[in-house]
Amino acid sequence: MSWVKKYGLSAAAIAISLVVFVVPFIFIIFMAVKDQQQSAQMDFSWPTSFHVVENFVQVIQARDFMLITAYINSTVITVTSVALLVVLSALVGFVLQRRVTWWTPWVDFFILAGLMMPPAVVPTITLMQQLGIFKTIHGLVLIEVAYNMSFSVILFRNFIATIPRELDEAAIIDGARPLSLFFRVILPMLKPVTVTVIVVQTVAIFNDFVNPLYYLPGRENATVQLTLYNFQSQFVTEYNLLFMNILLITIPPLVVFLFFNRQIVAGMSAGAIKG
Amino acid sequence: MSGLKMKDLRKSFGAVDVIKGVDLEIEHGEFVVFVGPSGCGKSTLLRMTAGLEDITSGELWIGDQLCNDVEPRDRGIAMVFQSYALYPHMTVAENFGFSLTLARAPKEERERKVMDAAKILQMEHLLDRKPSQLSGGQRQRVAIGRAIVRQPEVFLFDEPLSNLDAALRVDMRMELSKLHQQLGATMIYVTHDQIEAMTLADRIVVLNGGEVQQQGAPIDLYNSPANLFVAGFIGSPKMNFTKVKVRSADATSVVVGSDELVDVMVPLSGRKLNVGDELTLGIRPHVLTTDSIGALKGTVDLVERLGNETIVNFRLATGAQWLAVLSGDIVLKQGEAVNFAAESKDILLFGADGRNLATAS
Amino acid sequence: MAVATAGAVNAPKKSRVKDRQASMYPIWLLYPAAAIYGILFLLPTITSLYYSLTRWTLFNSEFIGFDNFIQFFQEPFLYQALINTVIFAFVTSGLKVVLGLALAVLLTSPLIARDFLRSVVFFPVLVSTVGVGITFTILMHPTEGVINETLAMIGIDGPGWLVDRNLALYSVALVDVWRGVGLATVIYIAGIVSIPADYYEASRIDGATRWQQFRHITLPLVRPAMFTVIILSFIGGLRLFDLIWTMTKGGPGFSSDVMASVVYKQYQSGFYGLSTAGNVVLFVLIAVLAVPLNMFLNRKVVTR
Numbered sequence: 001m002s003w004v005k006k007y008g009l010s011a012a013a014i015a016i017s018l019v020v021f022v023v024p025f026i027f028i029i030f031m032a033v034k035d036q037q038q039s040a041q042m043d044f045s046w047p048t049s050f051h052v053v054e055n056f057v058q059v060i061q062a063r064d065f066m067l068i069t070a071y072i073n074s075t076v077i078t079v080t081s082v083a084l085l086v087v088l089s090a091l092v093g094f095v096l097q098r099r100v101t102w103w104t105p106w107v108d109f110f111i112l113a114g115l116m117m118p119p120a121v122v123p124t125i126t127l128m129q130q131l132g133i134f135k136t137i138h139g140l141v142l143i144e145v146a147y148n149m150s151f152s153v154i155l156f157r158n159f160i161a162t163i164p165r166e167l168d169e170a171a172i173i174d175g176a177r178p179l180s181l182f183f184r185v186i187l188p189m190l191k192p193v194t195v196t197v198i199v200v201q202t203v204a205i206f207n208d209f210v211n212p213l214y215y216l217p218g219r220e221n222a223t224v225q226l227t228l229y230n231f232q233s234q235f236v237t238e239y240n241l242l243f244m245n246i247l248l249i250t251i252p253p254l255v256v257f258l259f260f261n262r263q264i265v266a267g268m269s270a271g272a273i274k275g
Numbered sequence: 276m277s278g279l280k281m282k283d284l285r286k287s288f289g290a291v292d293v294i295k296g297v298d299l300e301i302e303h304g305e306f307v308v309f310v311g312p313s314g315c316g317k318s319t320l321l322r323m324t325a326g327l328e329d330i331t332s333g334e335l336w337i338g339d340q341l342c343n344d345v346e347p348r349d350r351g352i353a354m355v356f357q358s359y360a361l362y363p364h365m366t367v368a369e370n371f372g373f374s375l376t377l378a379r380a381p382k383e384e385r386e387r388k389v390m391d392a393a394k395i396l397q398m399e400h401l402l403d404r405k406p407s408q409l410s411g412g413q414r415q416r417v418a419i420g421r422a423i424v425r426q427p428e429v430f431l432f433d434e435p436l437s438n439l440d441a442a443l444r445v446d447m448r449m450e451l452s453k454l455h456q457q458l459g460a461t462m463i464y465v466t467h468d469q470i471e472a473m474t475l476a477d478r479i480v481v482l483n484g485g486e487v488q489q490q491g492a493p494i495d496l497y498n499s500p501a502n503l504f505v506a507g508f509i510g511s512p513k514m515n516f517t518k519v520k521v522r523s524a525d526a527t528s529v530v531v532g533s534d535e536l537v538d539v540m541v542p543l544s545g546r547k548l549n550v551g552d553e554l555t556l557g558i559r560p561h562v563l564t565t566d567s568i569g570a571l572k573g574t575v576d577l578v579e580r581l582g583n584e585t586i587v588n589f590r591l592a593t594g595a596q597w598l599a600v601l602s603g604d605i606v607l608k609q610g611e612a613v614n615f616a617a618e619s620k621d622i623l624l625f626g627a628d629g630r631n632l633a634t635a636s
Numbered sequence: 637m638a639v640a641t642a643g644a645v646n647a648p649k650k651s652r653v654k655d656r657q658a659s660m661y662p663i664w665l666l667y668p669a670a671a672i673y674g675i676l677f678l679l680p681t682i683t684s685l686y687y688s689l690t691r692w693t694l695f696n697s698e699f700i701g702f703d704n705f706i707q708f709f710q711e712p713f714l715y716q717a718l719i720n721t722v723i724f725a726f727v728t729s730g731l732k733v734v735l736g737l738a739l740a741v742l743l744t745s746p747l748i749a750r751d752f753l754r755s756v757v758f759f760p761v762l763v764s765t766v767g768v769g770i771t772f773t774i775l776m777h778p779t780e781g782v783i784n785e786t787l788a789m790i791g792i793d794g795p796g797w798l799v800d801r802n803l804a805l806y807s808v809a810l811v812d813v814w815r816g817v818g819l820a821t822v823i824y825i826a827g828i829v830s831i832p833a834d835y836y837e838a839s840r841i842d843g844a845t846r847w848q849q850f851r852h853i854t855l856p857l858v859r860p861a862m863f864t865v866i867i868l869s870f871i872g873g874l875r876l877f878d879l880i881w882t883m884t885k886g887g888p889g890f891s892s893d894v895m896a897s898v899v900y901k902q903y904q905s906g907f908y909g910l911s912t913a914g915n916v917v918l919f920v921l922i923a924v925l926a927v928p929l930n931m932f933l934n935r936k937v938v939t940r
């Protein structure tokens with residue numbers, strides 16, 4: 001009786017959490033390997049037959065290997081944006097943390113604005129058209145950098161605050177100039193927070209749907225999220241293929257998660273709570 | 276060769292003056308210790324010398340170079356920080372050689388100099404370790420090694436031993452002394468610990484409130500402090516003070532006394548004092564002895580018996596807390612009334628402006 | 637993510653600009669980042685204030701004053717979106733704040749497979765929103781969906797989650813909570829873990845029950861984490877687009893439209909001025925609701 005009292009509640013909570021959070025994923029996997037008829041029933045049932053390879057090949061081949069193109073696009077966009085974000089945000093975080101002047105409050109204000117405010121879409125598109133970067137991969141890269149900058153800067157700045165200034169001073173006396181101070185002394189010490197930024201931003205940009213929808217429309221430059229969105233209307237009767245697609249584009253974040261589980265959680269919370 | 280000269284150095288942060296005009300000349304090869312309570316400006320003065328803080332006004336000469344606007348790397352200085360400030364991602368050898376790497380020195384030269392420094396500090400076997408794999412004392416030595424590699428004209432130390440435990444501190448103190456003799460370089464050392472100052476320094480510079488209070492050989496500062504501040508700061512335990520009035524004065528001596536102090540005669544020449552002048556009398560705890568006819572009447576508050584000496588906390592009739600360090604094991608009871616005495620040559624008198632009457636001009 | 641005070645807290649207390657700082661931390665290191673951010677985020681934000689006052693289509697633009705904004709408050713379907721946005725933000729952030737805390741308390745107590753459970757709760761955060769949207773659209777299918785079929789087994793006639801005008805917005809909100817509660821939980825966990833164990837031990841000696849411990853130790857000390865969760869999820873709720881768009885496209889009718897989906901729809905239809913005005917309205921909405929909330933919560937953290 002007392003056992004039920006003591007553990008019953010948490011046992012129930014755990015059971016409910018498991019059902020709520022795990023069942024949808026199992027559902028995705030089941031659907032992805034079913035044949036077309038069984039998947040059309042949309043129920044949570046064990047697949048009567050497994051069509052892993054078959055569904056996989058069909059999804060890959062759909063629309064002239066569009067998913068492959070999308071994978072390449074998304075990878076290029078993600079890797080470039082994240083690389084730029086890391087270097088630029090670390091520089092900004094470094095200078096902002098170390099140097100306090102009359103314009104510091106303004107910069108803080110803009111960082112906060114970047115974190116909270118929705119971007120003005122249509123004027124941005126007009127601007128990008130004038131600059132000739134609308135509907136281009138590098139245009140979207142710059143957008144991702146601009147939109148995700150605030151968050152990265154805050155993570156870097158909070159971390160740099162924990163590096164004693166005496167290290168800068170030692171390097172200055174040893175003859176370091178600003179760039180060598182940053183690249184040879186500071187940046188190597190930012191490894192933990194850099195991993196966090198890389199992981200968090202990689203997941204965010206790879207999963208981004210809204211910005212490619214606005215700034216990178218058109219088939220030739222589609223990203224994986226857009227492809228999935230477009231497949232939704234194409235595979236309206238072939239749920240097995242739709243879910244195979246979902247499964248395929250979920251794998252990269254899953255891999256990232258399995259490798260960096262600890263860093264994601266630690267980094268997220270460090271950045272979030274310290275503020 | 277190169278000494279170091281400060282001419283009316285000043286530093287202010289906004290409206291706050293931190294260094295209020297320091298004049299100082301340091302000979303080549305001298306070991307100078309800046310000492311003072313926290314906030315006295317000693318670290319700021321050192322950092323101004325290093326080039327980490329701007330100089331508001333005045334001149335800083337290192338050797339025959341005016342250094343006010345010279346970058347730290349070009350001043351011919353090296354600095355050892357309180358927290359050591361080792362680069363955590365570099366090995367000991369890389370830490371040693373970082374200044375040479377930055378200066379793009381040839382690899383052989385760098386390796387030779389790193390090895391030389393490692394030999395001086397006897398840490399050749401640790402060159403491949405990272406700082407995190409070293410003990411506190413070893414880290415301290417890496418910080419010193421990094422300075423040695425630069426072959427500076429002047430070494431600057433900012434409270435380098437304060438993060439070490441007591442035993443290690445004594446060892447490192449001796450090592451630093453040896454290093455100074457070995458290298459023969461000019462060293463400026465900042466500390467709040469007056470024992471470190473007394474043991475290491477050729478010359479001590481006592482700072483308070485951004486001004487030099489007194490400078491000189493350690494023992495001179497101990498024996499003839501220029502003012503109340505130095506008298507109270509140098510020497511451990513602290514000097515005892517009490518207010519007294521001049522009873523009579525002549526050409527070679529003065530007689531002072533107060534309600535709780537029987538009149539004592541102190542030799543003092545060349546002073547014009549008037550009967551009734553208020554002075555401060557200072558006596559070091561070590562020179563006090565118990566004496567049934569002693570001039571100083573006190574009530575015992577606390578007795579610490581250490582065997583070889585006995586530390587007595589006692590209270591004067593005015594309520595002033597005094598300390599006597601008596602040699603040998605002496606049994607005294609709490610609340611006991613005891614008379615203390617001191618030889619008149621050991622008594623110091625300070626004028627109303629706080630200056631030592633025996634030395635002030 | 638560290639909302640607002642990051643700068644103020646970490647800023648070293650130096651009263652004046654020093655040349656030494658300027659030479660070691662030169663401002664030109666900021667230029668590349670400032671250029672990208674300034675041109676692609678700030679500049680359009682500023683010009684949007686002008687564009688929102690125009691009738692602007694593919695072909696031309698014409699200054700029309702506040703007509704676009706007036707339209708927003710007069711056209712029922714636009715006004716509805718405004719209301720929906722606020723409802724959505726309150727519902728999702730409220731649920732995330734409460735459920736996240738409950739999950740965090742559960743997942744910081746000694747459990748079997750605790751790390752696994754934490755991962756399970758966090759994983760939806762990392763999954764493609766489009767994928768989540770599609771999956772739940774199918775799970776929530778009114779007749780054949782798994783949810784309603786399960787409810788039917790225990791004799792409940794499940795509602796038309798996404799096809800019922802009165803329910804669609806809340807159904808999407810539930811899915812958003814499912815997707816986002818993991819992040820809230822992680823932030824709470826970090827907050828709870830950083831509470832020194834001494835407090836719990838001291839209170840146990842004083843005879844506190846588990847509930848009293850939660851009420852008087854965990855809850856007050858987890859407050860900074862809670863404020864972060866509130867701000868993050870509230871702003872996220874106000875700006876949400878992808879989930880709505882993949883699940884209902886604002887339907888049925890306009891019943892689940894929010895500001896972000898209206899902005900996209902007007903853009904798609906070529907009403908650029910109206911779309912930009914929608915952006916500005918959302919901008920103002922955040923400025924009016926979230927910024928003061930942020931300032932209020934931050935002040936509470938500081939004075940705590």
